[in-house]
Amino acid sequence: MPTTRSYRDACPIARALDLIGERWALLVVRELLFGAQRFSDLSRALPGASTNMLTDRLRELEAHGVVRRRVLPPPAACSVYELTDRGRELEPLLNALGEWGSAEPRSASSSLTATSVLLFLRGSARAHHSSPTDTYRLQLGDRVWTVSTESGQLEIKAEDPAAPAASLRTDPETLNALLLDPDGLDTAIAAGAVHIEGRLSSLRRLLRVAT
Amino acid sequence: MPTTRSYRDACPIARALDLIGERWALLVVRELLFGAQRFSDLSRALPGASTNMLTDRLRELEAHGVVRRRVLPPPAACSVYELTDRGRELEPLLNALGEWGSAEPRSASSSLTATSVLLFLRGSARAHHSSPTDTYRLQLGDRVWTVSTESGQLEIKAEDPAAPAASLRTDPETLNALLLDPDGLDTAIAAGAVHIEGRLSSLRRLLRVAT
DNA sequence: CCGCATCCGTTTCGATACTG
DNA sequence: CAGTATCGAAACGGATGCGG
Numbered sequence: 522m523p524t525t526r527s528y529r530d531a532c533p534i535a536r537a538l539d540l541i542g543e544r545w546a547l548l549v550v551r552e553l554l555f556g557a558q559r560f561s562d563l564s565r566a567l568p569g570a571s572t573n574m575l576t577d578r579l580r581e582l583e584a585h586g587v588v589r590r591r592v593l594p595p596p597a598a599c600s601v602y603e604l605t606d607r608g609r610e611l612e613p614l615l616n617a618l619g620e621w622g623s624a625e626p627r628s629a630s631s632s633l634t635a636t637s638v639l640l641f642l643r644g645s646a647r648a649h650h651s652s653p654t655d656t657y658r659l660q661l662g663d664r665v666w667t668v669s670t671e672s673g674q675l676e677i678k679a680e681d682p683a684a685p686a687a688s689l690r691t692d693p694e695t696l697n698a699l700l701l702d703p704d705g706l707d708t709a710i711a712a713g714a715v716h717i718e719g720r721l722s723s724l725r726r727l728l729r730v731a732t
Numbered sequence: 733m734p735t736t737r738s739y740r741d742a743c744p745i746a747r748a749l750d751l752i753g754e755r756w757a758l759l760v761v762r763e764l765l766f767g768a769q770r771f772s773d774l775s776r777a778l779p780g781a782s783t784n785m786l787t788d789r790l791r792e793l794e795a796h797g798v799v800r801r802r803v804l805p806p807p808a809a810c811s812v813y814e815l816t817d818r819g820r821e822l823e824p825l826l827n828a829l830g831e832w833g834s835a836e837p838r839s840a841s842s843s844l845t846a847t848s849v850l851l852f853l854r855g856s857a858r859a860h861h862s863s864p865t866d867t868y869r870l871q872l873g874d875r876v877w878t879v880s881t882e883s884g885q886l887e888i889k890a891e892d893p894a895a896p897a898a899s900l901r902t903d904p905e906t907l908n909a910l911l912l913d914p915d916g917l918d919t920a921i922a923a924g925a926v927h928i929e930g931r932l933s934s935l936r937r938l939l940r941v942a943t
Numbered sequence: 944c945c946g947c948a949t950c951c952g953t954t955t956c957g958a959t960a961c962t963g
Numbered sequence: 964c965a966g967t968a969t970c971g972a973a974a975c976g977g978a979t980g981c982g983g
Binding site: 527528529530531532533534535536537538539540542544547548551569607610611613614615617618619620621622623624625627628630631632633634636637640 | 738739740741742743744745746747748749750751753755758759762780818821822824825826828829830831832833834835836838839841842843844845847848851
């Protein structure tokens with residue numbers, strides 16, 4: 522059953538927390554930043570969240586106008602959750618949260634999620650605009666993203682690209698390491714930690730956006 | 733007993749939420765933005781939070797380096813809680829949260845807290861720099877602040893001023909209304925909702941920073 | 944009074960199992 | 964796949980107590 526408790530405080534900060542302050546709520550929003558996701562995608566992306574928790578949060582976020590549930594037309598015939606405009610306005614907040622949190626040491630028992638690394642990738646590209654227009658296919662674990670560079674911006678969407686110039690398949694930890702040290706790419710490929718298709722030189726350039 | 737649960741996610745957003753994502757944590761930080769507060773001050777400022785909850789949150793925030801407990805030297809002989817440097821770095825986050833939350837309609841059953849109105853006052857002054865250097869005493873309910881204007885900035889501290897140019901005593905709701913409509917000051921004084929001392933013209937100027 | 948600690952009922956969380 | 968059902972554990976919220 523969805524949570525209804527409130528701080529009963531007219532302060533805008535408290536009002537915001539009434540909507541997105543419950544446990545897992547902002548992490549659900551984080552997962553939806555790169556596009557619509559199915560229930561099972563969210564569940565796999567947030568392994569610590571139980572399914573009934575996810576149901577509750579999605580219902581609450583939907584009731585609060587942050588998330589929208591959409592039933593895809595046939596033949597897909599499945600439903601997805603996506604951010605509303607109001608939900609997308611949370612992005613500066615998530616950036617501020619991430620900036621503050623990145624100063625905290627990383628605990629050994631924590632794992633790196635795909636979305637987290639992609640947020641880092643996109644954030645890094647903002648500062649650094651040097652890449653030509655290109656589209657890549659990026660696969661982390663069993664999830665796939667489209668990464669496209671255009672005029673220094675880097676756009677990431679949670680969908681399979683139509684005609685990628687190159688493809689990279691790895692796991693979040695390895696990608697994170699490669700963003701911090703792009704020179705490790707050949708070693709990672711040799712070790713089987715990274716699988717690529719298409720032009721290696723394009724992928725090399727992509728990985729350098731963070732350095 | 734303080735909370736120890738964690739998202740176990742290396743994402744900076746999740747790491748931040750591990751530290752300041754528990755219920756009431758960010759509202760405690762909000763209350764400390766204008767200076768050190770005693771336990772009982774915090775308790776009165778956050779009427780919805782039970783005392784054991786407050787104890788837990790303060791212990792956690794202290795353990796995480798966000799808040800510091802300091803024992804005042806005699807003759808005060810009491811302890812106060814204040815933000816550390818790390819805690820003060822949460823201010824942009826709270827601003828982002830407040831900005832997002834202010835788009836949400838205010839529920840009828842919510843009350844306006846003093847700190848909330850003061851954040852609005854200070855935030856309004858940022859945009860609008862037109863005030864001369866002055867120090868005011870502001871009393872809302874039974875709590876007292878020092879408000880000082882200098883070169884377009886407005887500084888607010890949770891302490892009694894030494895030599896205020898003027899004093900204003902009212903409640904959060906009335907102050908909020910006056911910031912939205914400074915022309916209501918005379919009516920509010922006549923109605924006994926506002927008590928002033930010192931130069932009325934200075935106070936009039938102070939109230940106009942938000943318009 | 945202040946600063947908690949303790950007790951206790953309720954809500955929420957988290958894990959697992961199960962269903963259409 | 965997309966959730967519900969169930970249940971124990973933890974967190975929350977309110978009240979009371981207690982030493983300084």
